[in-house]
Amino acid sequence: MASIFSRIAQGEIPAAKIYEDDQTLAFLDINPATRGHALVICKEEHPDLLSVPPDLLAAVAQTTQKVARAVTEALKPDGYNVMQNNGSAAGQEVFHYHVHIVPRWEGDNAIRAWKQGTADTQELQELATLISRQVQ
Numbered sequence: 001m002a003s004i005f006s007r008i009a010q011g012e013i014p015a016a017k018i019y020e021d022d023q024t025l026a027f028l029d030i031n032p033a034t035r036g037h038a039l040v041i042c043k044e045e046h047p048d049l050l051s052v053p054p055d056l057l058a059a060v061a062q063t064t065q066k067v068a069r070a071v072t073e074a075l076k077p078d079g080y081n082v083m084q085n086n087g088s089a090a091g092q093e094v095f096h097y098h099v100h101i102v103p104r105w106e107g108d109n110a111i112r113a114w115k116q117g118t119a120d121t122q123e124l125q126e127l128a129t130l131i132s133r134q135v136q
């Protein structure tokens, strides 16, 4: 079954659209964290970051920059977050690759920063080695 975002891309479900090209679409989030919270999707359905072909990923990145610029011009926020969730443990609800652009205003408390931990230098180095071996 097509994802809700595919149905938006195909025009079956309405959305407050901001920008569209052959490969990508941007529209406002229906449950916004802040005013102007936007989503950028690839029209082709891929569940998450790892499954999106690189050229499509680049197209989403370009649209994200375009929309972030437009949001900044239109709403003059103090800043914005660009976020992307993968897997339900990370808060992903719609399994169709998308990027959030969340305009931020000082003191809005819209998104909690993560709790920062500590790590020793050796542990960081071991982790970096473990991960770097898997880079393809």
Ligand code: AMP
Pocket (backbone or CB within 6 Å): 004, 013, 015, 028, 029, 030, 031, 032, 039, 084, 085, 091, 092, 093, 094, 095
């Ligand atoms: P995520 O948790 O990263 O998967 O984010 C999914 C986002 O999609 C949530 O912020 C939802 O509010 C948003 N969303 C779900 N359905 C719709 C819809 N029909 N139109 C616009 N945004 C939607």
